[in-house]
Amino acid sequence: MHSIELSEKLYKHCVKRFRWKSRVKMHQGDSGVKLKDVLDTIKVRSLIFIDAHYCADDVTALGEVWIPVINEMKAIASHPIKKPRAYY
Numbered sequence: 747m748h749s750i751e752l753s754e755k756l757y758k759h760c761v762k763r764f765r766w767k768s769r770v771k772m773h774q775g776d777s778g779v780k781l782k783d784v785l786d787t788i789k790v791r792s793l794i795f796i797d798a799h800y801c802a803d804d805v806t807a808l809g810e811v812w813i814p815v816i817n818e819m820k821a822i823a824s825h826p827i828k829k830p831r832a833y834y
């Protein structure tokens with residue numbers, strides 16, 4: 747399980763929280779950029795939960811945009827495993 751968090755503080759919190767869970771891999775950065783790097787390591791069909799966004803508070807991070815979903819979708823669309831399915 748991979749998770750991307752922009753906030754360094756929240757990222758460190760999650761690294762500590764999941765330190766005993768070897769299957770959880772945290773990545774710090776903008777998911778609009780990092781998601782492609784993570785997807786490059788994945789060779790099987792996977793569930794991708796898109797939920798990165800600024801919450802207009804003093805805890806969550808604000809990147810280049812409030813919601814990096816356009817670049818996230820581009821990263822998913824460019825992955826060699828085609829026919830992505832959307833679940834609503």
Ligand SMILES: C[S@@+](CC[C@H](N)C(=O)[O-])C[C@H]1O[C@@H](n2cnc3c(N)ncnc32)[C@H](O)[C@@H]1O
Pocket residue numbers: 750751752753756775776777778797798799800801805806807808809810812814
């Ligand atoms: C609604 S929270 C995610 C909650 C999480 N999915 C859960 O179920 O507990 C949104 C998170 O996205 C982070 N965030 C905001 N912009 C981001 C970006 N460009 N890349 C990665 N994370 C981002 C915020 O710091 C915040 O922690």
